Amino acid sequence: xxxPDKLVSAVxxxxxxxxxxxxxxxxxLPSFILKYNSPVTEFNRLIVExxxxxxxxxxxxxAFYEYLMKQGIDAVRETLEVIPGNLIxxxxxxxxxxxxxxxxxxxxxxEIYGFDAITLSPYMGQDSVMPFLGSENKFVYLLxxxxxKSSGDFQMLKTGSHYLYENVIEKSIxxxxxxxxxxxxxANHTEEIRKFAGSYPEVPLLIPGIGAQANDxxxxxxxxxxxxxxxxxxxxxxxxSFEKNCxxxxxxxxxxxxxxxxxxEINSMIVSV
Amino acid sequence: xxxPDKLVSAVxxxxxxxxxxxxxxxxxLPSFILKYNSPVTEFNRLIVExxxxxxxxxxxxxAFYEYLMKQGIDAVRETLEVIPGNLIxxxxxxxxxxxxxxxxxxxxxxEIYGFDAITLSPYMGQDSVMPFLGSENKFVYLLxxxxxKSSGDFQMLKTGSHYLYENVIEKSIxxxxxxxxxxxxxANHTEEIRKFAGSYPEVPLLIPGIGAQANDxxxxxxxxxxxxxxxxxxxxxxxxSFEKNCxxxxxxxxxxxxxxxxxxEINSMIVSV
Numbered sequence: 268x269x270x271p272d273k274l275v276s277a278v279x280x281x282x283x284x285x286x287x288x289x290x291x292x293x294x295x296l297p298s299f300i301l302k303y304n305s306p307v308t309e310f311n312r313l314i315v316e317x318x319x320x321x322x323x324x325x326x327x328x329x330a331f332y333e334y335l336m337k338q339g340i341d342a343v344r345e346t347l348e349v350i351p352g353n354l355i356x357x358x359x360x361x362x363x364x365x366x367x368x369x370x371x372x373x374x375x376x377x378e379i380y381g382f383d384a385i386t387l388s389p390y391m392g393q394d395s396v397m398p399f400l401g402s403e404n405k406f407v408y409l410l411x412x413x414x415x416k417s418s419g420d421f422q423m424l425k426t427g428s429h430y431l432y433e434n435v436i437e438k439s440i441x442x443x444x445x446x447x448x449x450x451x452x453x454a455n456h457t458e459e460i461r462k463f464a465g466s467y468p469e470v471p472l473l474i475p476g477i478g479a480q481a482n483d484x485x486x487x488x489x490x491x492x493x494x495x496x497x498x499x500x501x502x503x504x505x506x507x508s509f510e511k512n513c514x515x516x517x518x519x520x521x522x523x524x525x526x527x528x529x530x531x532e533i534n535s536m537i538v539s540v
Numbered sequence: 541x542x543x544p545d546k547l548v549s550a551v552x553x554x555x556x557x558x559x560x561x562x563x564x565x566x567x568x569l570p571s572f573i574l575k576y577n578s579p580v581t582e583f584n585r586l587i588v589e590x591x592x593x594x595x596x597x598x599x600x601x602x603a604f605y606e607y608l609m610k611q612g613i614d615a616v617r618e619t620l621e622v623i624p625g626n627l628i629x630x631x632x633x634x635x636x637x638x639x640x641x642x643x644x645x646x647x648x649x650x651e652i653y654g655f656d657a658i659t660l661s662p663y664m665g666q667d668s669v670m671p672f673l674g675s676e677n678k679f680v681y682l683l684x685x686x687x688x689k690s691s692g693d694f695q696m697l698k699t700g701s702h703y704l705y706e707n708v709i710e711k712s713i714x715x716x717x718x719x720x721x722x723x724x725x726x727a728n729h730t731e732e733i734r735k736f737a738g739s740y741p742e743v744p745l746l747i748p749g750i751g752a753q754a755n756d757x758x759x760x761x762x763x764x765x766x767x768x769x770x771x772x773x774x775x776x777x778x779x780x781s782f783e784k785n786c787x788x789x790x791x792x793x794x795x796x797x798x799x800x801x802x803x804x805e806i807n808s809m810i811v812s813v
Binding site for chain 2: 290328330331333334336337340361362363364365366368369371372374375379388389390391392393394395410413414415416417418419420421422424425426427431434435438
């Protein structure tokens with residue numbers, strides 16, 4: 268199945284636009300989890316099991332796993348094993364390198380680990396992205412306009428009549444003949460999302476960085492009106508929603524409820540066009 | 541010791557500007573090495589041992605190690621252990637992510653692995669780079685103008701009166717008060733290197749992508765005239781210079797001679813200013 272088809276089916280299965288960011292930080296895990304031999308795997312497994320009827324998929328930020336060295340490699344593999352096959356899995360790696368190196372990364376994250384999608388940085392241009400576009404079952408979310416404070420340093424520089432991020436989109440949009448390339452937009456950039464969504468209603472968007480305020484989410488949802496392939500990532504507000512000394516049941520309830528609440532908030536705000 | 545001081549001392553110790561890229565590709569290793577339990581570590585160890593009086597340091601491209609999963613983690617750690625402490629070690633990772641994620645990468649590559657320097661991509665701006673600039677003993681080589689064919693897609697877009705890569709340099713040059721940030725320029729961009737080297741003679745440069753022709757090297761060396769902190773990376777021409785069925789002695793001789801030849805070619809072309 269192509270990634271866009273899998274995305275549509277995952278969104279529809281759980282009637283959900285949320286992707287849960289599994290970014291395990293050892294200092295923030297609940298105390299009870301430390302009794303397990305592989306606390307990170309156990310943490311992720313519990314989250315996946317209690318949200319797999321709520322989320323469209325999961326995003327794993329590689330920085331958190333690389334920090335754990337070999338334990339991190341096990342945790343990624345074991346987590347991917349417990350995620351149901353009909354939900355999407357995104358490797359948040361933001362790689363970008365020359366073609367033979369890019370090919371090694373593609374093999375590692377798509378073939379060995381088996382992720383459905385990966386985030387990439389566009390700075391090095393087309394040949395750094397092409398090795399990831401070889402299979403329609405795999406997908407690239409290219410950084411367009413990110414949510415961090417310094418995103419404007421370069422992404423919002425004017426290049427001719429366009430901003431750099433617009434130039435990135437304009438050049439890259441056809442690299443895969445509209446088959447397996449989409450974009451990352453930070454949730455705070457609602458005007459830019461509105462513009463993109465109006466021009467490219469079918470192109471998948473991955474949106475991290477939703478704020479704590481319902482207002483922000485409302486603005487975001489309004490801006491997404493025309494796009495029907497967006498997913499919204501939430502990490503800390505879901506996976507660290509519990510008290511550190513909670514019981515396993517309290518942990519599961521808290522994670523599940525946070526995920527459910529976000530899913531329902533989003534669904535209540537979806538703008539039909 | 542600050543990284544710039546370590547760099548000067550490593551260059552002077554072996555009178556060498558070359559950094560050897562340790563990019564182990566299992567399909568290209570010499571046959572004899574496969575008898576070892578850890579062929580990649582053994583491959584790197586033999587290369588380091590026969591070139592540590594020739595090179596200023598070593599650059600490890602993470603893609604090749606990530607592909608090897610846990611064996612790759614061991615290989616990185618074991619390789620860093622055999623590299624003499626007075627030579628420089630560069631983690632070629634081209635990371636770039638929001639600040640807390642960047643902090644995880646910095647901890648992983650600088651503190652756990654212990655690399656001296658890392659390559660980063662500038663697309664996400666200042667706050668994605670700052671977490672790597674906390675210690676003067678560590679160093680960032682930020683991508684400016686890369687050697688790949690598509691480097692011009694975005695890096696050479698005009699942003700006002702400057703190219704994007706020039707804007708990257710102009711904005712980032714003072715992020716560390718000139719203490720621990722330098723740039724990556726592909727060896728083919730000799731005119732741009734000349735311009736940079738003239739403006740910033742002290743700022744460290746990492747230059748990959750030298751071609752097979754002596755002419756290319758001559759042009760590069762001429763362009764570097766004013767910069768006294770450059771290093772030139774060579775990978776495949778040194779570490780895959782042998783016949784696949786060579787003996788261990790032939791392997792060592794071939795690697796050593798290729799490294800020595802390049803070092804001497806470069807030294808013979810260094811332009812005094």
